[in-house]
Amino acid sequence: MKHYFTILLFLLLNSVVFSQNNLEDVTDPEILELVKKANECSQNRLDNCDKIYQEAINLGEKKKEPYVQYLYYVLARHKMQNGEQDDAMKIYDDQFPLIKDEMLKISFMNLRGNYFSLKNQKDEAIEMFLDIAKILENRKDYDKLIVNYFNTATQFSSIYNFEKHLEYLFKAYEALQKSSDKTLEVSLVAAIAEGYMSLKDFEESKNWAEKAISIPTDEKDIQNKKGRSKAYSMLAEYYARNNEFEKAIDYSDKSVQEIAFLKSDSSIADALFKKALIFYRKEDYKSSKDEMSKALEMFRTLNLTPKITQTLLFLGLACDKTGDYKEATTHLLEHIRLKDNSRLDQNIVIVNELTAKYENEKKEKQIAEQELEIQKKNNQRNIFIGTSVGLGLLALLIFGGFYQNKKINQQRITTLKAEQEAALLKSLMLGEEKERKRLAQELHDGIASNLVAVKLQIENNSDSDKLLNLVRDTHREIRQVAHNLMPIDFEKENIVKVVKTFCDDCSTEKQPIIFQSNVEQVNLNKDHAMVLYRVVQEFIQNAIKHSNAKQIDVMLMKNEDVLTVNIEDDGVGFNLEAEKKSKGLSGIIERFEKINGQINIDSSQRGTSVFLLLKTV
Template sequence: MTRFISLIALFVAISLSSVAQLPLNMQRYHDSLTNIIRQTASDSLKARANYALVYYWVPIDTAKARHCLDEARRLSKQYPFLLAVSYAHEGYLYYSSDINRSDAAFATADSLLKHFTTREAYQASANVWINRAAIKQRKDDDRAYIDIVLNKVIPLALKAGDSAIVASQYAGVGVAFMNVEQYDKAEPYFNDAIKIYQSIHAQPSRLVAALNRAGENYVLLKKFEEAKKTVATVKPLLAPFPESELYAVHYMVEGLCYLHDQQYTLAETSFNKGIAAAKGPNGAYVIQEIELYKVKALLANKKYEPARQILLELSADEELMELGTSRLEVYEGLAASYAGLGQMKPAYEWMKVSRHLSDSLHESDLTNDINDLEMKYQRAESQKEIITLKAKNEQAALSAKNSRLYSILFASTTLLLLVVAIFALLYYRSNKKLLVQKELNHQQELKEIEQQQRLQFGQAVLQGEEQERRRLARDLHDGLGGMLAGVKINLSGQVEKMASEQQGELKKIIKQVDDSVTELRRIAHNMMPVNLLRSGLQAALKDLSESLMTDAVKIDFQAYGIEPSIPEQTQINIYRIIQEMLANAIRHADASSIMLQCSQDGDTFLITQEDNGKGFDTSAHAKGIGLSNIRNRVGFLRGTMDITSVINEGTTINIELHAG
C-alpha cells in the first residue's frame, strides 16, 4: 500500500470556531462569513470571519486567501490572542506551496499561544500541533507524527474539552498504522473516532472522512463485507453535497471493493470518479494514491499500456518518489506492465531495481518505534491508575491514624467512659486488620499489573519473532527468488541462440534453476505461509497437513466451525503450535498415522492430535525445546494443554485456547 497523508490530519483548520474541517456546503459557508463581515461593526468578529475565509479560498484562489489573512491581521492589532492565531492561518496558507515556511509559521503560532490558558487557546494550540504533525507525516516521518499526536495534540485537546479533536487524532493514529501496514492496530483507532463523532453529532464531513479511511483499512484487512457496509453508510451522507472533495476517497474505497470482486471495469470507473473529485490542498496526494490503485485494476484487466503510461507519469513526480514505499510500487508496476506487453528486457531491469529497493527498506525499525510510542502511552495511562490507587490507600491510612487518636482521647478523658474506650479499641483493631487486608490487596493488584506487563512483553517478543520470520520469508521469496527468476529469463532467452547439441545441457541448467526456485519457495512458505495471510487459518492448516503427508505418513485433518475473524496474530500462534505438534509426531514419534482435529466454539479453540507413534515418557521429556515452545504459545493464548502418551502405543494431545 502506498503511504499517504490523511485527509483527517490535513483538513484541520485552526479556526476560531473550533471547526476542524470545512463544512460540506461550501457556498453557504462562504455566504454566512461574508454577511458577518458586512453587517457587524466589531473588529474582533470581522477578523475571525476573515480568518475562516482563508480556508475557503486556499484551494480556490491563494491571492484572495492572502488578502483575507492580511485584512484579519489588520483588524487583530488590538487583540493579542487573535494576532497569535494569525500565524496558524499563515501556516495553512503556505502548506501546499512552501512546507518549510508553513512549519515556521506554525512554530511561531505555538510560541505565542503558550501565553494563553483559555479553552479557545488550547483548541488553537492543539490544531497547530495537528498541522505540524501532518508536516512530519508528509516528510515520511511517521514516528514523529505519532509522538506529536500522543504527547502534544491529545493532551491539549483534553485540556480544551474538545472531543472532536480527540476523535480526529484517533483517526490520524489509525492512518499512521495503515502507513506501516499494521491494519489490525489501525482498526480500533478508527472505530473509537467514529463512535466519538456519532456521539457528539459532529459535522458530516468529519464522520465521512473517518468512515472513508476505516473503509479502506477494512479492504486492506480483507474484511470486504465491512468495507462495503462503510461505502453504503457514506453514500447517503454525501448525497446532498455532490461537489464535496470527500467523494474522492469514497470512490476509491468503492473501487477497491470492485477490485476484490474482480469487477475490474467497474473498479476503474470508480477510481476515475475519485480522481475527478479530488481537490483542495490534499488533492494531489489523493490522486496519486488512487492512480496507484487504478494501476492494479488495469494490470488485472490486462490493460498494460495505460498502466505503463500512468506509472511513468508518477515516476516523474519527485515528491512522490521520495517515499520508499511509493517508489517500490511504481517499480514493481512497471516491471509487470512491460512483462505484460512482452518487453522482457525492460521488465527484467525494473524487476532488478524493485528488488534492490525492497532489500534496502527497513520498515521493521519504523514499526518498532511506533509500537514503542504506543506502549509508552499505554504505560503512562496505567501509571496514572497506580498513583490514584496509592492515594486512596494513603487516605485510608490517615483515617486509621485519626481513629487511634480519638480512641486515646476518649480513654484518657474519664474512667467512666471505660466501656466506650473498650469498644473504640475493638473498632481500632478491626480497622487495622481491614487496612492490612487492603494493603495485601494493593500488593496483589501491583503483582497482577506486573504480570500483565510481562505477558505483554512476551507477546511482543513472539510478534517480533513472527515479523522477523515474515521479513526473512519475503526477502527470500522476493529477493533471491526474483534473482533466480531473472537468471531463468536470461537463460531461456539464450536457448534459441545456441546450437542444438548445446541446448540440451542449457535446458538441464534451467531445470536446476526451476528446482532451486521451488525449494526456495518451500522454505519461505514454511517460515511464513502466504496462504495463512491470504486464505485464513483453516486453509493454511489443510495445506500444512497435505504437505507433510507421504507414502509412509498419513494425516487425517478435520476442521469444524473455524471462524475467519480470529485475530491474525492468534492465527499465527495456533498455526505454529500445530506445526510443532505435527513435526514432533513425524520426526520423534515415527508415527505413520496422525489424526488432527481443530474446532471452534465462540472464543474457545480446541486442538486434538492422536498418533500411533512410539510414545514417550511425559515426565522425562517435559523440558524439551519443542514442547516448551508449544507450552509458551499456549500460555500466551491463555490456554491449557494435556498430554497422554504410552510407550509403543502412541500419543494424544488435547489443547484448549482462548481465540478471542
C-alpha cells in the first residue's frame, strides 16, 4: 500500500497520454464543449461532473458520432479518479468488446489495470500492463512504453519484488533513449535510484540519484520537480545510513524545498516524513516529532489511511523519546486501531477475490497439472527419488536429533533439584546450544550439499521448472534451519541486532517480516537474552509455517526497565485453547515464565498477536 499514490499518479498519467489524441477526433462543437467542461469539472473535483459527461454521450449517440466510445472512456476515467472504481468497470465491461480502435483499447485496458491495482489484485494488474506492453512493442510506440513499463515496475515494487521492479524501470529507461519525449526522465532516473535503495545497493542508488539531479529540466514542470525531490531524498537516505547526518538533513531540506509549493499533495508529506525519520536516527527527537506532526496533518487532509497509520507509529516513538508519554500513548493506540481495521478490510477483499477466482481457475488448474504430469513423468521419477531421499534424511536428522536432545534434557532435569531453577535453565540452554550447533553442521555439510547436486541436475533440464523450484525452496529452508540452530554468544551480540537479523533472514517477497525498534541495543542478562530470542524465533517460525500471513510485524520496545516484543501477523489464526494444551506452546510459555517473563497471545481469524514482556533489571 505504500506505493498506492505513486501507482495512481502514473496510471492516470498513462490514461491521459493514451487518450489525449482522441479528443481531437471530437468534431461536433457542442459535444466538444461539453467534454471540455466535464474534464474541467473533474479536474477541479466539482459536483455533477457525471451529468455533463452523460449529456455529451447522449448527444453523441443521438448524432451517431463514431467517437461515442471515447466519450464513455472519459466518463469511466472520471469515475476511476473519483473513487467510483466499480462503476468505471461496468462501463469497461459494456464498451470494451465493441471497441475497434487499438489505442482506445489500450486506454480502457490501462483503466482496467488501474482498477486491479487499487483493489490490491497485483497479479491481474501486472498481467494487464504486460498485455498492453505487447501491443505497444509491436507498434514501436516508445513514448507510451515508457509509462507502461513504469507502471509495471511500480506494481512489482508493491509486492516487494524489487528485482523485477528494477528490471522494468530499466526497460522504461531503454525506451526513453529511443523516444524524443524526455518528460519523465528525471522521475524515471530517480525511481531507479529508489529501486537500487530497495535492493540495498546504496552506492548505485547514490550514483543514479546524482544523475537525476544533474539532468537539465524545465523548472516549471511539476513532474520534474517531484523527480528531483525523490532524488534528493535518496541522497539523504544514503548519507543517513553512513551516519553523515548533516549532509542527510541538508538533502532532506532540498527534497522538501523542491516541492514546497505543493500544498495538498502526498509528495510533500512523504518528503516531510522521510526528513522526520532522519532526525529520529540522529536522535534529535524533538525535530523528528515536529516534522512528523506536519506530515501527519497533511496525510490526514489527504485521507491517506496507510500513510497515517505508518506516521502515527513513528510519531508515537518520537513522543516517547521526548517524554510526552500521554501523547505517545494516544498516537500508538490509534496506530494499532487503524492497523487492525486495515487487516479486516484486506481479509474481506481476499475472501471475495478467492471466491470469484475459484470456479474459473479450478478446471484450468486441473488441466495444467495433468499436462505437466504427462510432460515430466520420466524426469520426475528420478528427481523425486533424489529429492525424497534428501527430504527423508532431513526429516530423520531433525526429528531424530530433537528427540535425542529432548531425551538428554529430560535426563538432566531428573538429576537436578527443584530449588535450583536458575542453574537448571543455564545447563539446559548450554546443552541445547551445543546440540543445535551439531545439527546445524550436519544439515549444512550433509543434506544441503546433496540437494545442491540434485538442483544442478535439474537446472540442466529445461522442462523441470516446478521441481527445480521445489528443490530450491528445500535448499533455502535447510540453510535457514541451519542458521536458526547455530548458537549465539550474547556476551558479544545484542538481542536487538540478533532479532533484527533473524527477521531480515526470514523475510521474503511474498511474506515480508517488518522489524521495528525504539532502541539499538538492550543490556540484558545473556541467559535471559537467549531464552527471549528462542521464544521470539519460535513464534516467528510458527507464523511463517502455519499462518498463511501476507506480512509479519515484529516490534521490540524498551521503556525504562521493561522490554517488550510484539509479534503480529495477518494470517488465519489458530485455536488458542487447543494449542495451549499442546506440549509445544505450553513449553514455550513455561520456559519464558521461568525467567519471570510475561506472555499474552491473542489469535482470531484476523491474525495472531503475541506480546512478550521482560524486565531488564
